[in-house]
Amino acid sequence: MNDARFLRSQQLFGPQGMQRLHQARIVVAGLGAVGSYAVEGLSRAGVGHLRVVDFDVIRASNINRQLYALESTLGRSKTEAARERILDINPRCEVDSIACFIDAVSAIRVLTPAPDVLIDAIDSLNPKVSLLAAAVEAGVPHVLSSMGAASRTDPARIRVDDIMHTRSCPLARCVRKRLKRRGIEGGIRCVYSLEPASTPAWDTAPQDPEEDPAMTRGRVRRALGSFSCLTGIFGLTLAREAIMNIIQSRQRD
Numbered sequence: 099m100n101d102a103r104f105l106r107s108q109q110l111f112g113p114q115g116m117q118r119l120h121q122a123r124i125v126v127a128g129l130g131a132v133g134s135y136a137v138e139g140l141s142r143a144g145v146g147h148l149r150v151v152d153f154d155v156i157r158a159s160n161i162n163r164q165l166y167a168l169e170s171t172l173g174r175s176k177t178e179a180a181r182e183r184i185l186d187i188n189p190r191c192e193v194d195s196i197a198c199f200i201d202a203v204s205a206i207r208v209l210t211p212a213p214d215v216l217i218d219a220i221d222s223l224n225p226k227v228s229l230l231a232a233a234v235e236a237g238v239p240h241v242l243s244s245m246g247a248a249s250r251t252d253p254a255r256i257r258v259d260d261i262m263h264t265r266s267c268p269l270a271r272c273v274r275k276r277l278k279r280r281g282i283e284g285g286i287r288c289v290y291s292l293e294p295a296s297t298p299a300w301d302t303a304p305q306d307p308e309e310d311p312a313m314t315r316g317r318v319r320r321a322l323g324s325f326s327c328l329t330g331i332f333g334l335t336l337a338r339e340a341i342m343n344i345i346q347s348r349q350r351d
Contacts, residue, residue: 289336
């Protein structure tokens, strides 16, 4: 790949590494506080094919932590904002944006054609498990997932491991149990935190005050405090895992 915008990456990964990234197909599901930063890392690394998935629009309450949330983007589809930014970074990237809610049926659509890597950055339990299970069952080579990043503030306690080896994360525990019911005992690499999730005494918000019932699917969820410095690290860590998997796995082939 002879492109000045990726020269520094090529100095690090070499011409063959950059060619592997250019040929890679990666799906990112969930374009919020974690997923938007994962897409950023992939785009700036030179990944050539990205499928971005989310069903929601950008709201003012997203601005404290989500990359696409700006005064100028309020009300826009997250998938279209993501597509526009990816192409502004790398006009040669093939971007497939899918605005849909993930369930057992739509998960198949999201994974067709099969990607080299799936990054799950969904924060709802049922859609998350549906997509992860579908990816494992479809034989996606690399399945990556973000566990709970909300209510954490300490980057030193972030870890990466297989879903079956995670600890101290309530979301990971729930995902793990549900996957086991489907006969899945591992093979999903997760970014998670050892830091206990905490709720300050002054935090009494029942849910996102901007949540639109017309856009909401699933159960009503309580709004959780969230810190962009942590969620961004989660997303960039997922991007790093995807990039290194692509480079290293194709070196072994």
